Amino acid sequence: MDKHTGLPVVGMVGGGQLARMTHQAAISLGQSLRVLAASENESAGLVAADVVIGHHTDIDALRSFAAGVDVLTFDHEHVPGEHLLTLAAEGVVMRPGASLAFAQNKLVMREMLAGLGIPGPAFAEVSEVDDVLKFGEKHSWPVVLKAASGGYDGRGVWMLDTATQARETVPELLAAGTPLLVETKVVMLRELSALVARSPFGQGAAWPVVETVQVAGINTEVLAPAPGLSAEQMSRAQDLALRIASQLGVVGLLAVELFETENGLLVNELAMRPHNSGHWTMDGSRTSQFEQHLRAILDYPLGTTDPLAPACVMANVLGAGVAPEMSLDERLHHLFARYPDARVHLYGKGERPGRKLGHVNMLGEHLQQLRDRALLSAHWLSHGVWLDGYEIH
Amino acid sequence: MDKHTGLPVVGMVGGGQLARMTHQAAISLGQSLRVLAASENESAGLVAADVVIGHHTDIDALRSFAAGVDVLTFDHEHVPGEHLLTLAAEGVVMRPGASLAFAQNKLVMREMLAGLGIPGPAFAEVSEVDDVLKFGEKHSWPVVLKAASGGYDGRGVWMLDTATQARETVPELLAAGTPLLVETKVVMLRELSALVARSPFGQGAAWPVVETVQVAGINTEVLAPAPGLSAEQMSRAQDLALRIASQLGVVGLLAVELFETENGLLVNELAMRPHNSGHWTMDGSRTSQFEQHLRAILDYPLGTTDPLAPACVMANVLGAGVAPEMSLDERLHHLFARYPDARVHLYGKGERPGRKLGHVNMLGEHLQQLRDRALLSAHWLSHGVWLDGYEIH
Known part of the structure; x- marks a missing residue:
């Protein structure tokens, strides 16, 4: 319990932008997020008052960090599973708790979801190259090879078009000790994300389902709500995400990444934390995903998820090549001069190619206009160049 | 310039709730507010990464704090005027700069505004009790006696109903060295606040004018926009505030507290910083007053001030007797259970009678409903009691 406020202390493992924005939301709740950062000058460490330096793979660092907090939560999925089990056995209140294993390991996640009858692509564990060859013959090529753990933003995913490619790729990865699974390559119409929250009490809350746009495996744009999704489809996707949250016992946020196909929705990935597909909620919803994650893990009743405008578009600001x-500073000047209503969120990170440096939210009524404005803004902040070929609004 | 982000560093003198919420807004702009706090555990000190301990009356503390920042700004008006002059002479970029004197001294403010032809109550400097007696005879009793500097939230203001009362009150204050002025007691319909921002470049931006409700001199409620104010009256009040900002050379935020009377608007007080009457903008406007203050003092183009709902009501959470x-923690649980759409902002301060501990914003369409809900919520957070006599929504 915090000695100044009498409120429970929340500790977050990881000092990235999700921790940074969680701290920002925590301030309104009378909180000051305690952050375990791997080094000084991480995104959250630059803005939070209460930063402990220590690595998320170091059980002693985790243990001593956990000892000072009332609730432990996570900015990422990279804490080793055995450390989570150790902390749980020692009585640390972790939210999400054991369910985090399903977000850490794609094979475990696929097996659990299949067991619950939740639709996903066909998959198989890969222990040797033959597993991939047999899978390709059975389901047809190409197939998708994935590292079971550790991948993000398109890393740890390989498209294999032929058996020859499989023979070239798989043995080396196995030799390096990468745990692998193989999945069918889904013919999809687009990608969606259903973001929900669940409290220990069991209350659930869902935001409108969004469309996510990826370029080279990295999310560049989020359209909220997903354009053209019927009320029935929206509701089905929300129900699916709430059901997964409930059946896996998730506490906090759950992002369910979905493929929309001609035969319905398939689950792609799970994340049990605030998620890039929910950054639009910072400006576009009554309750942001960061406040909601805190409310859920503190077992407060969840906040209203109503949108504040008919449409909101988020565009990621990615470091330029x-x-x-x-x-x-000058780029911000010019952006605000052109778009006084652009909602900018920067992460305090050094500019490196492809790195997520921030995002821009645009709220309004006309989706195409918002997309143009958000993409122009994000590209401008990344490159200092106004793209041609967009309608000027 | 910040070594991680390359952005200018903003330093704020004072570690209260205004600094706390300015830091919260700063995070989105890629900033981390540097705070000069009088002691550890002040409201902003609990949440900001970059806190320097030092008193705002200590010129050495101010000087060394100013040396590390690109722009110096203020959470309150209590830095001694001679220190501001010293810092200005030494080349410190202060925003607001010299104009802050008009917010620090009510006599100087009245004289300046009168010189500009801006309407206010009649007033006179008080050097001896006779000044008050003559003023009362000329303008009729009661009169309002004010400390020229140092007052806030109703402190430093005395209602004098009769000459006898003046003879009892004034000599003691003068003997204590309090600089005084006397004003006519305005017969007003209500109090309004016009909040505007102005950048060094000279750009101005105004939010909708609000009604402020005071109880015993302390603001308890803000209604945005002010109900029943015609578009023409709204525009006149905004123009007045923008004109004052421009003529006084204000940089940053300016709150102009107004009396609405049967004969038009009179200026009551000025504040050159984020202001309690603008807390509704955190949830109710596209750009919050805290982000706008930062944009103004950084000379960024100002943000859109559009409201996000037809009405917004703010209620202050005041420490219970x-x-x-x-x-x-339990009170928060219950509040969120009853009103999942309540927007709560807590300041991390110990609970003491009458102290501003936080505020609640309610957004929607029906003003009376929002007022009932905001007042019930704030009273609940203060007292742990749901008031009777309100319609239940």
């Missing part, structure tokens, strides 16, 4: 000539 | 039986 070539450093922009203009300083970030 | 008798400590509530239920912990703050």
Whole structure:
């Protein structure tokens, strides 16, 4: 319990942008997020008052961090499973708790969801290259090879078009000790994300389902709500996510990444934390995903998820391949001059190619206009160049 | 300039709730507010990463704090004027700068506004009790005696109903060295606040004018926009505030507290910083007053001030006279259970009678419903008691 406020202390393992924005939301709740950061100058460490330096793979660092907090939560999925079990055995209140294993290991997740009858692509564990060859013959090529753990933003995913490619790729990965699974390549219409929260008490809350746009495996844009999704489809996707949260015993946020196909929805991935597909809620919803995650893990009743405008588009600001000539400060000046209603969120991170540096939210009524404005804004902040070929609004 | 982000560093003198919420807004702009706090455990000190301990009356503390920042700004008006002049002479970029003197001294403010032809109550400097007696005879009793500097939230204001009362009150204050002025007691319909921002470049932005409700001199409620105010009156009040900001050379936020009378608007007070009457903007406007203050002092183009709902009501959470039986944590549980859409902002302060501990914003369409809900919520958080006599929504 915090000695100044008498409120429970929340500790988050990981000092990235999700921790940064969780701290920002925590301030309104009278909280000050305690952060376990791997090094100084991480995104959250630059803004939080209460930062402990220690690595998320170091059980002693985790243990001593956990000893000072009332609830432990996570900015990422990379704490080793055995450490989570150790902490749980020692009585640490972790939210999400054991269910985090399903977000950490794609094979465990697929097996659990299949067992619950929740639709996903066909999959198989890969112990040797023959497993992939047999799977390809049975389900047809191409297939998708995945690292069972550790991947994100398109890393740890390989498209294999032929048996020859499989023979070239798989043995090396297995030799390196990468745990693998293989999945069918889904013919999809688009990707959706259903973001929900669940409290220990069992209360659930769902935001409108969004469409996520990926370029080279990295999310670039989120459209909220997903355009053209019928009320029935929306409701089915929300129900699916709430059912997974409940059946897996998730506490906190759950993002269910979905493939929309001609035969319905398939689950792609799970994340049990605030998620890139929910950044639009910071400006577009009555309750942001960061406040909601805190409310859920503190077992507070969940907040209203109503949108504040008919549409909201989020665009990620990704580090440019070539450093922009203009300083970030100057780029902000120009962006705000062009779009005084752009909602900008920067993460305090050094600019490196492809790195997520921030995001821009645009709220309004006309989706195409919002997309143009959000993409122009994000590209401008990344590159210091206004893209051509967009309608000017 | 910040070594991680390359962005200018903003330093705020004062570690109260305004600094706390400015830091919260700063995070989105890629900033981390540097705070000069008088002691550890102040409201902003609990949440900001970059806190320097030092007193705002200590010129050495101010000087060394200012040396590390690109722009210096203020959470309150209590830095001695001579220190501001010293810092200005030494080349410190202060926003607001010299204009802050008009918010620090009510006599200087009245004289300046009168010189600009801006309507206010009649006033006179008080050097001896006779000044008050003559003023009362000329303008009729009661009169309002004010400390020229240092007052806030109703402190430093005395109603004098008769000459006898003046003779009892004034000499003691003068003997204590309190600089005084006397004003006519305005017969007003209600109090309004016009909140605007101005950048060094000279750009101005105004939010909708609000009605402020005071109880015993302390603001308890803000209604945004002010109900029943015509578009023409709204526009006149906004123009007045923008004109004052421009003529006084204010940079940053300016709150103009107004009396609405049968003969038009009179200026009551000025504040050159984020202001209690603008807390509704955190949830009710596209750009919050805290982000806008930062944009103004950083000379960024100002943000859109559009409201996000037809009406927004803010209610202050004031410390109860008798400590509530239920912990703050439990009170939050119950509040969120009853009103999942309540927007709560807590300041991390110990509960003491009458102290501003936080505020609640309610957004929607029906003003009376929002007022009932906001007042019930704030009273609940203060006292742990649901008031009777309100319609249940």
